[in-house]
Amino acid sequence: MSQNNITLKELAKILDVSISTISKALNDSHEISEATKTKIKELAKLHNYQPNKLAINLKSGKTKTIAVLIPSIQNYFFAKVLLGIESVVAKSPYNIIIGITNESYEDEKENLQKLSNGIVDGFILSVAEETQIKQEFNHFKNTNKPIVMFDRVVKNMTCDKVMVNDFDSVYEATVDLIKNNRKNIAIATTINNLSVIKHRIEGYKKALSAHLNQVEFDLIVEEPLHLISDKLTNILKAKKIDAIISLDEFASLAVLKTVKQNNFSIPSEIALIGYMDEKVATYLTPEFSTIDQNGVQIGEIAAKTLIDRLENKALEPQEIIIKSTINKKATTN
Amino acid sequence: MSQNNITLKELAKILDVSISTISKALNDSHEISEATKTKIKELAKLHNYQPNKLAINLKSGKTKTIAVLIPSIQNYFFAKVLLGIESVVAKSPYNIIIGITNESYEDEKENLQKLSNGIVDGFILSVAEETQIKQEFNHFKNTNKPIVMFDRVVKNMTCDKVMVNDFDSVYEATVDLIKNNRKNIAIATTINNLSVIKHRIEGYKKALSAHLNQVEFDLIVEEPLHLISDKLTNILKAKKIDAIISLDEFASLAVLKTVKQNNFSIPSEIALIGYMDEKVATYLTPEFSTIDQNGVQIGEIAAKTLIDRLENKALEPQEIIIKSTINKKATTN
């Protein structure tokens, strides 16, 4: 562990020149002669001079730091988005600060406040579940930093948004099942209250009403993770079901397990498709058909959008939609 | 979006008092009369005054920010550690900056440099794979900030370390299999070059030599993820195997799938145990027996250790070992 970093002042003292000369030389100013430049640069290198970022930030009013607020880390989707954000930011002069809101409104608000006082230049975030339930969005407006929302966005806020075509994807997946002669299609989720989940369910309903003239929807299973398996078992016993669409990662795992436990053969008796990490899906038996949100891409676009805004404030607020990909594997036909 | 934050200077102007008076009043100094204090505080609240963190940081030389450098985010283990770190840090005045090193030495070095210039007070990190291969650790020594290493640590560096009892855990798991009459135990990993993996393999070897007098070890499968399944299939066809221990998350998934594909019954013919996220393990069929590294706890301890060091530099370097937990489920007996 070395000493604290050497400063311009100390370098100036050593060479008996002014601080401004040192500063200019190290910034390759044309005002300084080549001779002194090289002399100063050598000394700086010798002492391993590193400019104090804090001072630069204070001076410039910028920090080249982006805050990413995600509701949860126990979730491949957000991990992938983070990966996408990181890959773009790593190639830029920016850093990432991460905050986990634990789906809590208070945590989200606190993170926003804590980071708005000069620490970061802008935010990339996905709205916490509790915030969506409360419909309380003032904390977003009370920061003077630009925000890019992804996946879970606030409809009536003007800011950049990177969204997913939830409605269309599930509509398409449902229609595909129908075309393969599935008529009794259930849907399962461990998450409520999220607009993205609601859009997915709407896509499902629309497909059923448009293609099967179905008007009542009694095969929608919304239960927390620890209950969903039992609930599903009851339904599987009570009704004929030939396909299940699962709307989140853990619902997908639970559905697969439950259907196997009840000894239905997949996909001949029951077809399965749902939201899940591709890599995990590949290693399940049978390989799980997925709706892939393309999280990495979402992260990349979100990061690019925020950096663009930070560098050029004049842009119109963007609303970008990233299409999900349907990857049919062994649980559908 | 509001204006930029109001400053002490501006508040001072409004009330026609000095900047120092404002500063002291807002910091509840006893030097200021109650009357002016309340007046100033009200005005500050009215204007939603937020002290500029950057200025405070520059003044104090501290940032109350911790950097966490992880090799990968596509990995439940690191996600859990992050969760543990975050839960501790959220209750403190500190923030977290995250960097992902992508198992690359260069990325790791760059992150360390980028963040050492005043941006963070200290680091929590797990060494990148490439760094371990290169055995190049000077970038860790060249920062003047305290480091807490977890899981993948550098043996010959004096710094705080939070480690896992890799040798013992796999030794124990192996012995348990032996006691259940498994004599042909294979081991599978998709990762090489990591000391933690080497320790795990040593634990396996020691158990076999101590309890079965085995001296040759030809059932060690070290292959990248895309090859491991084929390699394992060959071995399953060529040799009698009655148990497999898998040393990382994706190896565990691959092993389970491959054994099923080759129509061995689990656990009667082949028992399985390995490193994997508990929650995922529960949703596999059959439920997977795991060695759980207790990542959340590792994160918590690492964060506490670093904060302790930042608040009190006098401490001796700590080496803390977090014991892994063996959770037997349906793939062992």
Next chain:
DNA sequence: TTGAAAGCGTTACCAG
């Protein structure tokens, strides 16, 4: 009880 001034480390303007 209040205020002036120095200082944290840097950049940028203006003189010389």
Next chain:
DNA sequence: CTGGTAACGCTTTCAA
């Protein structure tokens, strides 16, 4: 080409 000075927003010592 080089140097002095002010400034970013804050805290802190010392003086009044």
